[in-house]
Amino acid sequence: MNNSKLTAMAASMMLLFSNSMYAHRAWILPSATVLSGADKWVTVDAAISNDLFYFEHHPMRLEGLIVYAPDGSTVKPESPNTGKYRSTFDVQLTQQGTYKMAIATQSVFATYELNGDVKRWRGAEANLKTEVPANAQKLQVNRMTQRIESFVTAGKPTRTVLTPSNKGLELWPETHPNDLAAGETAKFALLLDGKPAAGVAVTVVPGGNRYRDNLKEVHVKTDAAGKFSIPFAEPGMYWLNATVASEGSRSSYIATLEVLPQ
Amino acid sequence: MRKRIAALLAAVPATSLAANLALTIEIPKVTVAEYHRPYVAMWIEKPDQTFAANLAVWYDTRPKTTDNGTTWLKDLRQWWRKSGRELTMPADGVSGATRPPGIHNVVFANGKGIQPGSYLLVVEAVREVGGRELIRIPFEWPAKSTVSTNGKTELGAITLTVKP
Numbered sequence: 001m002n003n004s005k006l007t008a009m010a011a012s013m014m015l016l017f018s019n020s021m022y023a024h025r026a027w028i029l030p031s032a033t034v035l036s037g038a039d040k041w042v043t044v045d046a047a048i049s050n051d052l053f054y055f056e057h058h059p060m061r062l063e064g065l066i067v068y069a070p071d072g073s074t075v076k077p078e079s080p081n082t083g084k085y086r087s088t089f090d091v092q093l094t095q096q097g098t099y100k101m102a103i104a105t106q107s108v109f110a111t112y113e114l115n116g117d118v119k120r121w122r123g124a125e126a127n128l129k130t131e132v133p134a135n136a137q138k139l140q141v142n143r144m145t146q147r148i149e150s151f152v153t154a155g156k157p158t159r160t161v162l163t164p165s166n167k168g169l170e171l172w173p174e175t176h177p178n179d180l181a182a183g184e185t186a187k188f189a190l191l192l193d194g195k196p197a198a199g200v201a202v203t204v205v206p207g208g209n210r211y212r213d214n215l216k217e218v219h220v221k222t223d224a225a226g227k228f229s230i231p232f233a234e235p236g237m238y239w240l241n242a243t244v245a246s247e248g249s250r251s252s253y254i255a256t257l258e259v260l261p262q
Numbered sequence: 263m264r265k266r267i268a269a270l271l272a273a274v275p276a277t278s279l280a281a282n283l284a285l286t287i288e289i290p291k292v293t294v295a296e297y298h299r300p301y302v303a304m305w306i307e308k309p310d311q312t313f314a315a316n317l318a319v320w321y322d323t324r325p326k327t328t329d330n331g332t333t334w335l336k337d338l339r340q341w342w343r344k345s346g347r348e349l350t351m352p353a354d355g356v357s358g359a360t361r362p363p364g365i366h367n368v369v370f371a372n373g374k375g376i377q378p379g380s381y382l383l384v385v386e387a388v389r390e391v392g393g394r395e396l397i398r399i400p401f402e403w404p405a406k407s408t409v410s411t412n413g414k415t416e417l418g419a420i421t422l423t424v425k426p
Contacts, residue, residue, distance in 0.1 A: 034336050034342070035333075035336060036332055036333060036334070036335040036336035036342065036346070036347070037329045037330075037332035037333040037335070038329065038332070040333065155347050156347045156348050157347070179343070181343070260339060261339065262339070262340065
């Protein structure tokens with residue numbers, strides 16, 4: 001089998017995978033993002049759907065879910081459950097400040113030839129070397145990372161959980177994600193492996209599209225410093241998505257942001 | 263006599279000791295099956311709507327409520343963002359119990375220490391399983407004045423009187 005056919009297979013595998021993840025929208029949706037009082041709870045939905053924010057397609061799997069407390073420690077979510085169309089979990093906000101919930105996944109795809117047969121492999125980075133035979137030929141590896149986040153604040157917003165991990169594509173929110181209000185423009189930036197990600201296309205879609213014809217999505221591109229602004233005219237839940245693709249790699253970031261009325 | 267006092271006051275720096283801010287706030291009577299007294303916040307902003315001072319916050323301070331009523335403070339959306347989320351409630355001189363429908367008088371001595379200038383009085387009310395309303399009234403401190411306005415839903419007549 002020649003190289004171009006192998007490349008085509010690798011590309012179609014990427015497309016196959018991307019159809020299941022990117023033709024639909026993945027999201028984490030907390031029951032509230034701004035809370036007052038001590039020891040309050042939030043219930044969080046996680047789903048992959050067509051319409052925002054309705055769970056009508058697939059639940060998000062909760063492996064890879066990490067909940068960060070305001071002091072930077074991780075918190076075990078309570079009552080996790082994966083049902084037919086959504087997963088849910090609860091978090092008690094025992095600290096004042098900003099919590100972050102993130103589901104980060106990485107998948108590695110490989111195509112190679114072994115004794116004239118084309119083989120495909122999909123798995124975790126750690127298993128790539130052990131599960132793909134050493135004598136594999138024409139090995140092509142594609143890595144896909146996805147980070148899905150949302151933010152919840154009890155009391156005064158804090159920024160500890162907003163510190164970037166410097167891995168993959170992530171948001172640097174100059175405007176605090178739990179300080180968004182209708183009529184105000186939020187300022188954000190994107191980082192790729194800790195460095196400003198310039199020229200990246202960002203899409204923001206308001207929720208509730210089941211009840212309107214026009215999607216009303218906003219498209220912006222990050223500038224040379226990786227920065228972008230989103231004017232939030234109306235209150236509501238918004239889905240933010242950005243993807244960076246290069247040779248053998250695709251990195252995606254998704255956030256659910258709540259914009260409150262004035 | 264009045265001329266002499268006026269001259270005396272003119273000589274004294276404008277943060278005069280006797281000045282106060284008097285508010286009359288009407289909480290409207292709402293006839294619904296499930297009525298709850300509204301949470302009300304009143305505060306002062308600079309003309310650019312940045313926070314200047316808290317006047318009062320009326321919320322459910324009854325001891326038998328499990329969270330001392332603080333769960334719903336964030337529903338006073340503007341107040342919460344401008345000041346509330348930075349405070350520990352109850353806050354001395356600011357916290358108070360919810361009030362029933364009717365006309366309520368409150369007086370704030372010294373205008374809570376604001377410097378002379380232009381300001382906005384802000385009153386925000388939100389009612390459980392009801393609506394929310396916010397009113398802004400511009401005023402000069404400590405210029406003698408009386409301003410009235412009417413809310414439409416969760417607030418009734420509001421009168422601000424500056425007594426220098």
